[in-house]
Amino acid sequence: MSTLPRAFRWLALGGLALGLGWSPLVPADTPASIVVGYLGMERPDDQEPLSVLDPVIDDEGLQGARLGLNDNNATAQFLGQEFVLHEAVVAQGGDVGEALESLVEQGVEWIVSGLPAAALNEVMAHPARGDRVVFNAWAPDDELRGEACHPELYHTTPSRRMLADALAQFLGFKQWDRWALVYGNTDEDRILADVLRASAERYGHRVVGDRMWPHDPMARRAEGGFHAIQREIPVFLQDLPEHDVLVIADETDYFGEYFPFQTWAPRPVVGTQGLMATPWHRAHESWGAVQLQRRFEKLADRWMTPRDFGAWLALRSLGEAAARTGSVEREAVLDYMLSDEFELAGYLGFPVSYRTWNHQLRQPILITGPRMVASVSPQEGYLHPRTPLDALGADEGESQCRF
């Protein structure tokens, strides 16, 4: 029973692809399908946001893909196309390969990844993937866009370096050039601290001192926790050299949220907490973003996160390329996605598009406080011969990626 409809879909796909080459409009009763699989991983149990105001989300990324699917299909209905989404979310430490195999068996031709770097690398190397393209909507690792890049791997979520550069540009605009750096004791935070140092150097800032916060996971709900924090943090920071901002690198959100208003010197807190660089935020409503926020909230009953946004961008990239080319065939879609013609409206003011040298989506980055957007990078005055967006992240000349 289950194989029949699938076989039918393949027939329909093969037959229609020919027709679509001639005209972007085919009868709506025989749509040509693009079948996408979302492959995610459950959140680690011990990783909940530090602030009780932030919800614990179990469908992050996935809901963004679902909205992208809806948005694509709203247009596809006029073009004789149809998008289909299959979903697979594995447990922590679960078998990613098995989930991939099951998606492929369901006819998935494109994959959106909500996986951390190690699991994503596993997918890229897995034989079941074949030559299917994977969109990374989750992992910020620069390595995936550098030495470990892959021609069939596209990144809709920004790299750490893009976020750090976006923040560095804004701090340059403010002329807050002396940074004190506090980072966590996870591998991710050590990597981020190095990335922040590189961004500081690129944009003429100085890291005047740094400290590693020797945190252990703390109870999220602990009455009176601030009494201890109020005494601990100023002492921890008091002998840092004179600085303009305190930069926090705490990607897992273990401790950074404690720092605003507890510093020794009266300095703003920026980085992963306080004033943040992020591809998406609920406070962002410019350039029609309010429409996307509302559509998402109607669908998911919660706010859209950066990872939801990354998954939405992946689906929309496919939707835009399929609509423009009138084709659902992989080669035509990819050719268009990498061409100069490809311009996706991402509610960020500038069109977003893929860098040909590492398949990273170039995009504006929000600079935002917890409750209000402060700015959007690239900042005015930071020039680039191609586009100001390419001043964020590894540029063509310095990229370690060789396809």
Next chain:
Amino acid sequence: MPLLNRTISPGLLGLALGALTLLPASALAERIFVSNEKDNTISVIDGASLEVVETISVGRRPRSMAFSSDGSELFVAVGDDEAIDMIDLETLQVVRSQASGDDPEVIRVDPNRPYIYVSNEDDNIVSVLDYERRTLVTEIPVGVEPEGLGISPDGRWLVSTTETSNMAHIIDTETMEAVHHRLVGARPRHAEFTHDGREAWVSAEIAGTVSILDMEETFDVKHVIRFEVPGVPQETVQAVGIALTSDGRYGFVALGPSNRVAVVDQQTYEVLDYILVGQRVWHLALNGDESRLYTTNGVSGDVTMIEVDSLRAVKSIPVGRFPWGVIVEP
């Protein structure tokens, strides 16, 4: 008759007389209405003095405006109130308000029937309201995030642009159905018919283009106008508002954060010039005799008056915060 009463209202009389000797008669009677998106107000500029003479309080987030067919009222889409405010042009007061459905952004008035067309961004529909009976006539499904609306001079066709579908939906106003769907540039914002009704010009904000739709036979895109402003990053060259002269000579296109208005030859589609105006130029309006073009500049919070003969920006007039739309009393 009400037209006469209006122009000789006591408040404006002094200003009008004072300017009488200096300016051509056409500019005298002219009132320019500007919607200030962030201030919840409409600024009224006097065409003779080029100064704000009145500020009208309206609902929340006023954007698109249109006159009623008899010219007695100004309709303002107030997005956050989900309504159309109706301003009496004699008293300059909001006299009534009609529910419009979710988040109305752009409105157009039917030239033959008492209908207002409303793009409801959140619901993927164009609503048709009867402003005499104060009823909802129908809802027309279109793509994702309908925004721009253009109506043909004879009222037969309505073009609705959808920002996320990147389409122009061509609606037959007799059957109230979208009958053609055409892909245009990314994030299409505005649709404007030529005065002979043969073409609809559709701007695309993110693509920075204007697509010309053939409205006589094929309804296809027959040409795409591209813009390049020397020395300005290409990403900031975004096409939004359009104004077309009735003699078929010029098309004006507001180019958003590049702070320029493009002057296009309406016949050859050649870009003739770029005029520097205020920051983030958004919408445009020609005055009655088409001697002047007014632009709203969202970020700098002003309106620029361009002289059409010389194609020169003459004066910028400070208005409220985030001026969005502009319309000149006919």
